[in-house]
Amino acid sequence: MSRLDDCYNVFDLRDAAKRRLPRAVFEFVDRSTEDEVALRNNRAAFERIKLRHRSLVDVSGRTTKTTLFGKEIALPMAIAPTGAAGLCWHEGELELAKAAAKAKIPFTLATGAMTNMEKIAREANFRLWFQLYVWKQRDLSYGLIERAKNAGFEALIVTTDTIVPPNREYNARNGFNIPFKPNMRFTFDIMRKPEWFINVLVKYLTTIGMPRNENYPPEYQRALRSDPRMHDVMRQDNLNWEDVKIFRDKWPGILMLKGINRVDDALKAASLGVDGIVVSNHGGRNMDSAAATIDMLPEIAQAAGDKITVLLDSGIRRGSDIVKAVALGAKCVLTGRATLYGTAVGGEAGAAKAVGIIKTEMDKTMAYTGCNGVDEISTDIFFGDRERNTMVGA
Numbered sequence: 538m539s540r541l542d543d544c545y546n547v548f549d550l551r552d553a554a555k556r557r558l559p560r561a562v563f564e565f566v567d568r569s570t571e572d573e574v575a576l577r578n579n580r581a582a583f584e585r586i587k588l589r590h591r592s593l594v595d596v597s598g599r600t601t602k603t604t605l606f607g608k609e610i611a612l613p614m615a616i617a618p619t620g621a622a623g624l625c626w627h628e629g630e631l632e633l634a635k636a637a638a639k640a641k642i643p644f645t646l647a648t649g650a651m652t653n654m655e656k657i658a659r660e661a662n663f664r665l666w667f668q669l670y671v672w673k674q675r676d677l678s679y680g681l682i683e684r685a686k687n688a689g690f691e692a693l694i695v696t697t698d699t700i701v702p703p704n705r706e707y708n709a710r711n712g713f714n715i716p717f718k719p720n721m722r723f724t725f726d727i728m729r730k731p732e733w734f735i736n737v738l739v740k741y742l743t744t745i746g747m748p749r750n751e752n753y754p755p756e757y758q759r760a761l762r763s764d765p766r767m768h769d770v771m772r773q774d775n776l777n778w779e780d781v782k783i784f785r786d787k788w789p790g791i792l793m794l795k796g797i798n799r800v801d802d803a804l805k806a807a808s809l810g811v812d813g814i815v816v817s818n819h820g821g822r823n824m825d826s827a828a829a830t831i832d833m834l835p836e837i838a839q840a841a842g843d844k845i846t847v848l849l850d851s852g853i854r855r856g857s858d859i860v861k862a863v864a865l866g867a868k869c870v871l872t873g874r875a876t877l878y879g880t881a882v883g884g885e886a887g888a889a890k891a892v893g894i895i896k897t898e899m900d901k902t903m904a905y906t907g908c909n910g911v912d913e914i915s916t917d918i919f920f921g922d923r924e925r926n927t928m929v930g931a
Contacts, residue, residue: 541883541890546898547854547875550891554625554881558733559726561711562624566877570703575821575829579852582829586861587920591907599903601896603911605869606692606791606812606846608664611641612896613863613911616888617820617850617871618668618694623651623748625881627740633880634661636888640896645694645871646752648681651741653751658688666692668795670699671780673772677754682787684752693788694815695781698796700774703823778805785810793848798833800840803847813846813868820851820873831862838866856898860906863914 540557544550555563569576601612616637622629630652637644643664646657658665667685672678685693712720727734741748749758757770785792793813794806803814816834818827830851838847849862850871862870872895879891903909906918 539883541879541887544879544882544890544894546894547878547891550875550878550882550887550894554878557730558625558881559723559730561708561713561723561726562621562733563881564707564711565705565713566619566621566625566874566881568705568707569821569825570705570823571825573821574825575818575827577821578829579818579821579831580854582831583852583855583858583861586831588857588860588902588906588918589920590905591918594907594909596904596907596909599900599909601899601903601911603868605643609641610643610664610869612859612899613867613869614853614859614892614895615643615664615666615848615869615871616645616876617873618645618647618650618666618696619873619877620647620649620750622647622877622880624737625877626884626887627737628652629877629880629884631657631660632885633876633888634665635885636876636880636892637661638663640889640892642892643692646690648752649750650752651748651750654685654688654690658690662689664692665690666694666791666793668694668696669784670696671773671776673770673775675780675783677757677770679783679787680754681752682784686788686790690790692791692793692812693784694793694795695784696795696819697776698798698817698819698823700776703819704825705822778809781806781809781811793846795850797837798828798830800837803837803841803845807841807845811845813848814841815848815850815871816867817850817871831858831865834862834865834867841866853895856895856900857902859895859899860902860908860914860918863911864916864918 540553603613616633622633626632630650634644634657638661643666645666645668646654647668648670667690712723791812794811795815796817797803797814806814816830818830830849834849841847846868848869849867853870853872859870876888876891879887908914
């Protein structure tokens, strides 16, 4: 029996990933920042929302399929950009992308991925999105945009909420900062994880050498351990709305902004021709006092109306979370950690397991609440919290 056979939910996958990965890699994926208040609050906010069972409704024909940006997907979920996938599994981004393509959901490739976008486009081309961290030298960003366009990516997601490096203290303790400077703690931990060492690190070392960020401009594609200039080169604290105008002009496809948490910012994005926004607190990984995204979603979705497509990430662990987010106005959610856990355990098969678990949970929640289709999900399914129900016009 494989390890995946013993995993019945995302939390089981998390436990299995923790056993397989070196501590530094697992904590980079799993933890957040400072006191990890935002991380806990993301989950607590979802768990506070309670649903009511609707009886005697024929739901035998129910489906989780929906339409996003004019095209059908198998469920309102996409894979979020995660820079650590290539450390969870050899070419983990490709494994994730293949699983997403087979599941008929979008996959987002991170700027910091360790598999290049052209290979992803060749081998896992369903609905590909590219996430952009904006470089201080804007021409470098424009080059990445052109490269993603030429590779056939459908959407560009500009991350707006990481304008300064987050305060992730555990990375420093684990010797997992960039530039990568492994300490004795990290070296000892790798020795205790021989399977990861052989199947991930050795595979890189015997092919491309030390893992590197394959989608960086060529002059910055250096091994993770030798990148002392990157903090300054990727400094983003001058990112502004004028940049968004330029991105809109340069990108002919779907343009989204990730990290929009205010009504005025959402409306500004819509006025500039942005197609979608992702209500996100970066999975609680940046500002530790950040509000839970599911709490911020209703007022943003109500104000956005049909002006702009609203998506959500941060805290998704169950299929019922997707139902709650859709009820509050999200057209789709992005999942990061949940599918990374699966990838860490079993590559493509593990990622597929995570997606399958979440889809099954969503399907069951729809059945319990009497919803045959995603378009039937509304705040009518909620119990209590009258103010929340009225915020989106239920």
